[in-house]
Amino acid sequence: MAEIKIPAETRTEFGKGAARRIRRDDKVPAVLYGGGSDPVHVTLPGHALMMALKNSNALLTIDLGDDHHLAIPKQVQRDPIRGFIEHADLLIVKKGQKVTVDITVTLVGEAFPGTMVVHENTTISIEAEATHIPDGLELSIEGLKAGTQLHASDIELPKGTELAVDPEILVVNITNAPTEAELEAELEDAEAEAGIERDESDDEAAAAEGEAAAESSDDE
Template identity: 35%
Template sequence: MAGEIPDLHAEERTGTGKGAARQARRDGKVPGIVFGGDVDPLPINIPFNTLLTRLRQGRFKATLFNLKVDGHDDVRVICRDVQRDVVKDLPTHLDLMRLRRNTKINLFIPVEVVGEEVSPGLKKGGVLTLIRPEVELMVTAGEIPDHITIDVSELEIGDNVSISSVTLPSGTKATIDRDFVIANLSAPSGLKSAEDEEEEDAEAEVAPDEVEAINVED
């Protein structure tokens, strides 16, 4: 199951309509609505700076939150829309959806690496690059995994790990259809430089022979 789900604090908004929303913005808050889950919609306000910080952290619409509103039970929500000012591009309203346990959602799940201590490629000095430290998966709200695991114990220099080689938790699947790379094991920069020099030396050695062959033909 998922680890710590971030809290999102809000307050219930008294009054609805454009007037109440405009007042909320004047007070430094962003009005919003929480809907779904066979419960009446709940109008809320979220501090502007709090929401802006969350948005700048990225992936706001793909993050599961634990919504906390005084006087109401905590509930898991995911953002379905953020309306922005057309000129300033700042948030003016947001829609949050309550989730049932069987709701399917897209979330970024962290990648955990195992087998580094026995990887033959790493023992030879290879460099492991985690191209995707998180992978976007379609998951069930009630069964969100903490992470997915990639095993690099048999990787040699030049090998990679793609999503097709990863055993995903039951009920989840990648949101990207193609077989994308999650991590690769490359040669260290020093070894690359040495190989490049060897190739250049080999080319230089071949060059005189090629010239001589041309002269003979002439």
């Protein structure tokens, strides 16, 4: 993983008012901590940080004047509506240091026809060197049949990387795809639980009218 350099400025103002002023200037308040040193409060350019954090495990070089800190994102707060970064906690790391991070697992290939793929865990925790964090992990489901289960231990990890979770954690479960009738029954049950009443379809209305006419004829 390539290092991404981001210029930083020392932050001396704190509180909600100061944070709002920082964000108005398209900057982000952040904290650097770890590495055996006191936390360092900084401001970072908003756009540059947003682009860098498109990968949630980006390796950042924070340039703070004559000081340079190697860091990875630990916690990122985003505006729930507009999505911009409100605050970032960055963990200072050293080359060769091992860190635990969550990595996205991407499924590749197509399972056997007529099956349904349930991706139980889309991320897996691994331990890797801070400068060699993989961008992602892949797991093949090519040709797998119903009843097959894949666990964390089935993921091929890059050299120097280890699982940081139980190897038996379920990642993928292959089941038989539900039939149209089963889906319709599930939908009806869900609607009934929610108190939703369906309007009669034209076919159902016609069938009901036919039954009523037949009953009337029998009565006569």
